[in-house]
Amino acid sequence: MPGDLPPDASGIAAREAADEPGRHTLFWLQSGGCGGCSMSLLNADSPDLFAALDLGRIDVLAHPSLCEASGEDHHALIAEILAGRQPLDILCVEGAILRGPSGTGRFHLQPGTGKPVMRLVEELAPIARHVVAIGSCTAFGGVSAAGDNVTEACGLAFDGAEPGGLLGPAFRSRSGLPPISIAGCPTHPGWIVETLVQLGHGTLGASDLDAFGRPRFYADHLVHHGCTRNEFYEYKASAKEPGQLGCLMEHMGCIGTQVHGDCNMRAWNGEGSCIRGGYPCIGCTEPRFGERDAPFLETPKRGGIPVGLPTDMPKAWFVALASLAKAATPERLRRNALSERIAVPPGKASGKPK
Amino acid sequence: MTRLVAGPFNRVEGDLEIRLDVEDGRIAAAYVNSPLYRGFEQILVGKAPADALVYVPRICGICSVSQSIAAAAALANAQGLRPPENGAHLQNIVLAAENIADHLTHFYLFFMPDFARGIYAGEPWAKAAARFQAMGGDAQREFLPARAAFLRIMGLLAGHWPHTLGLQPGGTTRAIGRAEQTRLLGYIAGLRRFLEATFYGDGLEAVAALDSADALDAWEADASGGDLRAFLAFSRGAGLERLGPGPGLYLSFGAYPLDSRPAFARGVWDGGATGPLREEDIAEDHARAWMVRAAEGPRPPSRGLTLPDADAADAYSWCKAPRLAGRVAETGAFARQLVDGQPLVMSLSTRSGSNARNRVIARTVEVARLVLLLERWTAAVRPDDPFCVTMPMPDDARGAGMIEAARGSLGHWLDIRKGRIFNYQIIAPTTWNFSPRDGSGQPGACEAALVGAPVRPGEATPIAVQHIVRSFDPCMVCTVH
Ligand code: SF4
Numbered sequence: 163m164p165g166d167l168p169p170d171a172s173g174i175a176a177r178e179a180a181d182e183p184g185r186h187t188l189f190w191l192q193s194g195g196c197g198g199c200s201m202s203l204l205n206a207d208s209p210d211l212f213a214a215l216d217l218g219r220i221d222v223l224a225h226p227s228l229c230e231a232s233g234e235d236h237h238a239l240i241a242e243i244l245a246g247r248q249p250l251d252i253l254c255v256e257g258a259i260l261r262g263p264s265g266t267g268r269f270h271l272q273p274g275t276g277k278p279v280m281r282l283v284e285e286l287a288p289i290a291r292h293v294v295a296i297g298s299c300t301a302f303g304g305v306s307a308a309g310d311n312v313t314e315a316c317g318l319a320f321d322g323a324e325p326g327g328l329l330g331p332a333f334r335s336r337s338g339l340p341p342i343s344i345a346g347c348p349t350h351p352g353w354i355v356e357t358l359v360q361l362g363h364g365t366l367g368a369s370d371l372d373a374f375g376r377p378r379f380y381a382d383h384l385v386h387h388g389c390t391r392n393e394f395y396e397y398k399a400s401a402k403e404p405g406q407l408g409c410l411m412e413h414m415g416c417i418g419t420q421v422h423g424d425c426n427m428r429a430w431n432g433e434g435s436c437i438r439g440g441y442p443c444i445g446c447t448e449p450r451f452g453e454r455d456a457p458f459l460e461t462p463k464r465g466g467i468p469v470g471l472p473t474d475m476p477k478a479w480f481v482a483l484a485s486l487a488k489a490a491t492p493e494r495l496r497r498n499a500l501s502e503r504i505a506v507p508p509g510k511a512s513g514k515p516k
Numbered sequence: 517m518t519r520l521v522a523g524p525f526n527r528v529e530g531d532l533e534i535r536l537d538v539e540d541g542r543i544a545a546a547y548v549n550s551p552l553y554r555g556f557e558q559i560l561v562g563k564a565p566a567d568a569l570v571y572v573p574r575i576c577g578i579c580s581v582s583q584s585i586a587a588a589a590a591l592a593n594a595q596g597l598r599p600p601e602n603g604a605h606l607q608n609i610v611l612a613a614e615n616i617a618d619h620l621t622h623f624y625l626f627f628m629p630d631f632a633r634g635i636y637a638g639e640p641w642a643k644a645a646a647r648f649q650a651m652g653g654d655a656q657r658e659f660l661p662a663r664a665a666f667l668r669i670m671g672l673l674a675g676h677w678p679h680t681l682g683l684q685p686g687g688t689t690r691a692i693g694r695a696e697q698t699r700l701l702g703y704i705a706g707l708r709r710f711l712e713a714t715f716y717g718d719g720l721e722a723v724a725a726l727d728s729a730d731a732l733d734a735w736e737a738d739a740s741g742g743d744l745r746a747f748l749a750f751s752r753g754a755g756l757e758r759l760g761p762g763p764g765l766y767l768s769f770g771a772y773p774l775d776s777r778p779a780f781a782r783g784v785w786d787g788g789a790t791g792p793l794r795e796e797d798i799a800e801d802h803a804r805a806w807m808v809r810a811a812e813g814p815r816p817p818s819r820g821l822t823l824p825d826a827d828a829a830d831a832y833s834w835c836k837a838p839r840l841a842g843r844v845a846e847t848g849a850f851a852r853q854l855v856d857g858q859p860l861v862m863s864l865s866t867r868s869g870s871n872a873r874n875r876v877i878a879r880t881v882e883v884a885r886l887v888l889l890l891e892r893w894t895a896a897v898r899p900d901d902p903f904c905v906t907m908p909m910p911d912d913a914r915g916a917g918m919i920e921a922a923r924g925s926l927g928h929w930l931d932i933r934k935g936r937i938f939n940y941q942i943i944a945p946t947t948w949n950f951s952p953r954d955g956s957g958q959p960g961a962c963e964a965a966l967v968g969a970p971v972r973p974g975e976a977t978p979i980a981v982q983h984i985v986r987s988f989d990p991c992m993v994c995t996v997h
């Protein structure tokens with residue numbers, strides 16, 4: 163619903179802001195992806211997308227879902243940017259770079275010119291003040307590079323976890339920063355708008371990015387942090403079927419203890435997260451997302467112990483703690499873990515707090 | 517004759533290029549090219565069957581739930597599994613929510629901004645159209661927060677949107693209780709408020725009850741405001757009813773199953789009458805696609821072949837050409853409502869057929885019907901009953917998932933051998949609508965719809981072409997999965 167302001171008020175604010183100095187231009191280019199990160203961006207709330215752009219003093223030159231221009235107007239804009247007559251502050255690329263077949267880039271040609279999109283990205287990237295990889299496809303190749311990677315998909319500065327990608331490991335945009343990887347599949351609208359606003363305000367520096375170029379404000383957390391199933395995790399009370407309430411790590415393929423992201427600390431679509439939706443974290447923010455040695459919804463085990471253990475926890479300790487926890491699991495958690503709804507509520511029937 | 521190469525088309529999903537032959541100020545021929553290949557059917561080969569649910573939503577960000585539902589249906593079909601009633605209700609609610617959001621996104625972000633462009637500055641309605649300006653006109657500034665608030669349904673039921681794993685062959689992974697059911701009703705009520713105050717300027721029931729083209733004209737003349745009335749006025753001014761005629765054959769796989777009967781019927785509409793859809797009539801023609809061609813000619817999707825060949829002779833698109841018994845069919849909200857016998861759409865079809873105006877109206881009719889269904893389905897959820905059931909997957913099995921996405925008929929065909937995916941073929945709605953020519957030279961639905969469209973002097977990407985293209989709400993990323 164329109165927020166507290168009457169709808170027109172934000173419109174007026176935007177028109178006034180247009181006269182201000184210190185504004186930033188943004189060009190959003192869709193490469194080989196599904197468009198889902200753009201759709202996710204439109205989900206931004208508090209602030210919504212237009213309010214966030216106002217806040218970051220960002221003028222969108224082009225975005226495939228939003229801008230008026232098509233065809234010749236679009237080409238003219240690109241020509242102006244390449245000629246240096248139209249300043250470009252933020253280049254957002256969404257989708258993997260498709261280098262195939264055989265390095266020609268013919269799997270993705272720019273409509274209207276027939277030029278490989280990978281060439282266009284190579285031309286625009288050095289001109290932009292900041293280069294932003296929107297989503298895991300653009301950062302690493304992502305799902306687009308899965309299987310035998312027939313399209314020869316890669317990211318802007320990484321090919322999976324390997325530095326390189328289209329622009330090469332040494333690439334720095336005019337600001338001196340490497341491509342900023344807002345990894346996620348889809349990426350969270352908050353991750354995008356908070357990055358853009360920080361760029362607009364000049365407050366995002368090299369030390370704010372992790373080794374893969376991901377903004378640390380979300381990548382310094384693990385998905386496990388803030389998970390609503392943590393009590394089940396503590397006691398190793400685990401779900402065995404989809405829809406059950408228990409921890410998803412032991413049987414259902416959850417790798418949230420190893421995956422970077424604040425997915426359970428900020429809401430998705432107002433109140434969601436993968437795990438709140440009843441399914442495991444499959445690691446969509448990570449460089450190797452898209453391929454897995456085992457089926458995604460199963461936990462691979464060796465000797466009954468999950469292969470993927472929490473980040474920085476010695477295996478022996480995990481095993482010892484897990485068996486202790488299992489021995490101590492309260493009946494309430496044991497039963498609830500295997501149920502679609504709370505079967506045993508907490509507390510004594512008397513209802514008296516102790 | 518002059519030749520134009522139009523593209524990119526912004527405000528459509530994905531990449532699109534159209535070659536246009538222009539004669540005497542009209543389009544004489546159009547060639548639609550999807551200049552992107554993504555390769556999902558190849559990625560899926562050799563994967564565990566259930567992993568399809570990880571990959572297929574990522575075919576398309578704008579209709580990811582539709583892809584998930586089609587895959588879940590194909591897997592369930594292979595298993596012989598049917599979700600319990602609660603699971604079916606929640607799947608329908610999540611899919612309907614995506615379709616509603618898609619239709620409204622099309623209206624506010626993709627379609628209406630064209631009326632606010634400079635080319636119409638001299639029209640008497642230009643001032644009213646300014647509300648719909650691209651990049652933050654007041655209409656968009658009102659719509660986006662309403663959309664985000666409504667899509668909280670996805671946070672609640674599906675974890676997030678796009679790309680959920682919550683839609684499983686046996687139901688949904690989020691069981692809800694009375695509190696969530698109440699919140700769900702609240703989110704739907706929020707959308708109803710936006711629709712009634714801003715979009716329709718009238719009650720949902722009143723809009724859903726419009727039963728003829730004349731009734732719609734009378735409703736439009738009533739002048740109570742609302743963005744839909746604005747559309748009707750602009751499209752009158754821009755002559756949209758005369759633009760982009762459909763092929764006369766319309767297709768719907770049927771949508772929102774409950775007790776094995778879909779809420780919107782399955783079938784075809786052929787020259788004025790409905791008839792059954794015969795799955796065995798569907799085949800994909802590769803004659804003009806950059807694809808390896810089977811020696812025996814077009815194959816049914818259950819035995820379909822997807823191998824790219826960038827040097828294929830005579831090819832001009834990565835999109836294949838699906839045909840129904842060799843004929844071109846249109847799919848989408850207009851087709852779906854027509855096949856279902858919705859009175860207003862039937863009446864519009866009699867008056868002027870499928871065209872750039874009527875396609876948009878069909879979506880707005882569908883939104884009203886879907887919100888009423890959402891309210892019903894939500895109330896019917898019984899929190900104490902199961903939401904999800906499971907069953908082992910046989911090592912060898914076939915399955916088909918034929919559903920309706922916002923843009924029309926979506927089919928997934930799955931062949932499992934030795935516990936792995938042996939073949940997975942997808943036909944997306946826009947593959948039907950934006951197909952290239954086939955082996956017999958028949959143009960696809962959009963290619964044919966563009967013929968005869970006017971080109972103003974000096975236009976490189978004619979405005980009429982843009983209206984027609986966007987009236988289909990194409991999704992090119994799905995097309996070239
Ligand atoms: S392992 Fe996964 S489901 Fe279990 S508590 Fe951590 S994030 Fe939640």
Ligand code: SF4
Pocket residue numbers: 346347385421422423425435436437442443444445446447
């Ligand atoms: S929980 Fe895991 S899979 Fe889900 S969005 Fe976060 S990082 Fe991606």
